[in-house]
Structures are given as C-alpha cells and as structure tokens.
Amino acid sequence: MKKTLLIPVLLSVGLCAGSAAAQLTDMEKLGRHLYQDKNLSFNSSQSCATCHHRSAGFADPTNRRDPYHVMVSLGDDGISKGGRNAPTAAYCNFSPILHRNEDGEWTGGMFWDGRASGWSDNLADPLAEQAQGPPLNPVEMNMPDVETIVLRVEAANYAPLFIKQFGADAFADPDLAFDNIARAVAVYEGSSELSAFTSRFDNGMLTEQEASGLALFRANCTGCHSMEPVEGVVGPLFTNFTYVNIGVPVNEALLEDSGSVYEVPDLGLGGFLGDSAENGKFKVPTLRNVARTAPYSHNGYFPTLTSIVSFHNSRDVADWPEPEVAENLSTAVGNLGLSDQDISDIVAFLKTLSD
Numbered sequence: 570m571k572k573t574l575l576i577p578v579l580l581s582v583g584l585c586a587g588s589a590a591a592q593l594t595d596m597e598k599l600g601r602h603l604y605q606d607k608n609l610s611f612n613s614s615q616s617c618a619t620c621h622h623r624s625a626g627f628a629d630p631t632n633r634r635d636p637y638h639v640m641v642s643l644g645d646d647g648i649s650k651g652g653r654n655a656p657t658a659a660y661c662n663f664s665p666i667l668h669r670n671e672d673g674e675w676t677g678g679m680f681w682d683g684r685a686s687g688w689s690d691n692l693a694d695p696l697a698e699q700a701q702g703p704p705l706n707p708v709e710m711n712m713p714d715v716e717t718i719v720l721r722v723e724a725a726n727y728a729p730l731f732i733k734q735f736g737a738d739a740f741a742d743p744d745l746a747f748d749n750i751a752r753a754v755a756v757y758e759g760s761s762e763l764s765a766f767t768s769r770f771d772n773g774m775l776t777e778q779e780a781s782g783l784a785l786f787r788a789n790c791t792g793c794h795s796m797e798p799v800e801g802v803v804g805p806l807f808t809n810f811t812y813v814n815i816g817v818p819v820n821e822a823l824l825e826d827s828g829s830v831y832e833v834p835d836l837g838l839g840g841f842l843g844d845s846a847e848n849g850k851f852k853v854p855t856l857r858n859v860a861r862t863a864p865y866s867h868n869g870y871f872p873t874l875t876s877i878v879s880f881h882n883s884r885d886v887a888d889w890p891e892p893e894v895a896e897n898l899s900t901a902v903g904n905l906g907l908s909d910q911d912i913s914d915i916v917a918f919l920k921t922l923s924d
C-alpha cells in the first residue's frame with residue numbers, strides 16, 4: 570500500500586476546524602466561560618480546563634508532562650490529590666444514560682465507575698450530572714456549597730450571558746441555577762470544540778504502518794473500543810460505553826503518595842452499584858486523542874501507550890503483577906498473541922486519532 574499524505578486536504582480541514590470553533594452557539598459560549606472559570610474553585614486556582622485541557626486531549630496536562638510520576642490531579646487546596654486518573658472530557662456527550670444493554674451489560678454513564686448515571690430527575694443527563702461533581706469535590710475544586718458556586722457565577726463578567734439564556738431571575742433559586750450551570754457546561758462539552766472529529770484517521774490518510782495497525786485494531790480491540798457507526802455521530806467513538814475488568818494492577822506509586830485518596834481495591838462500577846458481580850469493572854474509555862492523555866487506565870498505572878497495549882496483549886502470559894481486583898476478569902484480553910511489531914503498528918494507529 571502507498572503512503573497517502575494529501576497535503577491540500579489537510580489544509581482545507583484545518584480551515585474548517587477553525588471556523589467550526591468560531592461558530593459556537595450562545596449556550597456553548599456560556600458553557601465555555603464556565604468551563605474555563607477558575608472562580609468555580611474555592612481558592613480560584615483551577616477550572617475544569619485545568620484538569621481537562623485541550624493541550625492534553627482534554628485530560629490533565631500535568632499528568633501528560635510526567636506520566637511516570639504524576640498520575641492523578643492536584644486539587645484546589647494544593648495538597649489533596651484524587652485517586653483516579655483524569656480521563657478526557659471530549660467525546661463524552663455520546664455516553665447514554667446508564668442502563669443495561671440487550672446483553673445485560675451496564676452501558677453509559679460518566680466517570681470511570683459510572684456514578685454520574687443520568688438517573689437524576691432534575692438533569693437526566695450523565696454529562697450535566699458529572700459537571701456538578703468537581704466544584705463540590707473536596708479533592709478537586711473544593712467549594713463549600715451550591716450557594717457559593719452560584720454567587721461566583723452571578724459576580725462573573727459573563728453573568729449577562731447566563732441571564733440571557735435562563736431569564737432575569739436566573740440566580741433566584743440556587744439549586745435551579747446550579748442545574749443550569751451544569752447544563753451549559755455539558756452543552757459546551759458536546760460542541761465541536763471538544764468533539765471535533767478532525768483527526769488524521771477521520772480524514773483517511775494513514776501510512777502503511779498505521780493502516781496495518783488499524784487492521785490489527787479491528788481484529789483485536791473493537792469488541793470494546795467500538796468502531797461501529799453510531800446514528801447521528803460523524804465517526805466511530807472507540808468505546809461501546811460498557812464496563813470491563815481488564816485486570817489493571819494496583820498502582821503502588823500512587824498508593825505510597827500520601828496526598829492521594831487512592832485506596833485499594835478500587836471496585837469501580839461494583840463499588841457504585843453495590844453489586845459484587847460488577848467489581849473491578851471500569852468504563853471502556855474512548856481512544857480519541859489518546860496519544861495526548863498519558864498516563865493510562867483508571868489508576869494511571871501505565872505511563873505509555875506501548876505499555877498499556879502490551880498489557881492487553883500479554884496479561885495472562887507474561888510477568889505482570891496481580892490485578893487490583895481479581896474477580897470478574899475479562900478473558901477477551903490477556904493473551905492476544907500480538908508480536909512486538911504488531912504492537913508498534915497499533916500504537917502508530919492510535920496516534921492518528923488526535924484532533
């Protein structure tokens with residue numbers, strides 16, 4: 570197969586992406602203000618973008634810079650750290666309300682463990698429910714209560730935009746205002762600025778090695794990182810939004826970090842549902858922009874793409890540490906029989922998924 574790098578096509582795509590970003594709706598613009606507002610954290614030290622920044626594929630850039638040592642995000646107090654690796658906030662809006670699919674597998678929701686389920690009456694949207702988590706989370710944005718968050722938005726220079734969207738008495742009822750803050754953030758997260766579909770893969774320009782990686786990926790990975798077209802969505806999302814225990818080991822380095830709230834075993838979906846049949850299962854992540862979101866997996870055990878792909882390949886046949894949770898282990902990965910060359914082809918393919 571010939572290498573097919575079509576420069577003119579690349580140029581025109583660049584232009585489209587630029588103009589798409591410029592054409593945000595008013596609600597998307599409001600959401601972007603909120604997403605980037607550091608005043609939504611107690612010490613005004615961090616916004617959503619601090620831990621979900623474009624430069625890191627909308628995951629945490631401090632982790633990306635040093636994935637061997639910095640696996641979780643630092644909170645607003647400058648001391649506390651989370652117990653899970655920040656996933657990308659892009660392409661999340663396609664995750665449905667948490668439900669059992671036709672095979673009885675839990676599907677959808679937000680967070681590694683699905684706890685932003687979309688089951689609330691007021692929001693009924695996993696992404697909007699998720700957006701209400703970080704501001705009140707003591708190891709993240711650390712705000713004391715809903716009232717304080719709403720007061721900060723009311724004092725912001727973009728408050729008129731909020732009133733334009735939600736009416737003159739938009740700040741009268743703090744709970745309602747907090748719901749609308751979350752809705753606006755979720756609308757922004759669903760915009761073309763985060764879910765751009767402008768990767769080299771989307772433009773169909775793969776080198777010979779990347780194309781070989783794609784073929785291997787289709788054969789070994791799409792059972793979970795799905796490439797099935799989804800109705801109304803431009804391209805594949807590389808996740809079927811189910812939950813699987815692939816047997817990620819305990820992250821000893823994180824355990825030794827006294828600032829982190831990481832406790833083992835992290836039961837994932839099973840912990841949220843209180844159902845031991847789901848213990849150790851974590852949401853199948855999208856692989857879009859994955860080359861920019863190191864480290865990898867829920868506890869950041871894997872610093873590189875090569876290491877996590879190798880783990881999927883040889884969990885059961887090479888010298889890996891014990892899984893963090895040994896129950897409910899998936900046998901769809903662990904002994905895939907890929908060669909070192911196959912793994913580097915797959916990694917080359919994964920690198921084409923960056924917008």
Ligand code: HEC
Pocket residue numbers: 604615616617618619620621642643644645651653654655656657658661678679680681682696699700701703704708709710754852
């Ligand atoms: C201090 C860092 C930090 C801040 C600030 C932060 N997040 Fe996160 N975010 C995380 C971590 C860590 C997780 C994973 C937590 C988990 O799964 O339990 C996460 C998970 C998410 C997810 C779920 C993605 C998925 O695939 O399930 C979304 C979406 C998200 N954050 C958006 C936001 C928004 C919106 C804000 C601002 C309101 C925000 N985050 C603020 C660290 C942060």
Ligand code: HEC
Pocket residue numbers: 656786789790791792793794812813814815816817851852853854855856859862864865866867868874877878881882899901902905915
């Ligand atoms: C049986 C389902 C399944 C299959 C098959 C599968 N994966 Fe995964 N993959 C997962 C789950 C679940 C996670 C997250 C696990 C965790 O954090 O505990 C994951 C994580 C990843 C990550 C890390 C993403 C991130 O943001 O942290 C990469 C990269 C990845 N898989 C690539 C692959 C490749 C390449 C293949 C094929 C060789 C593959 N996967 C096959 C379920 C699967």
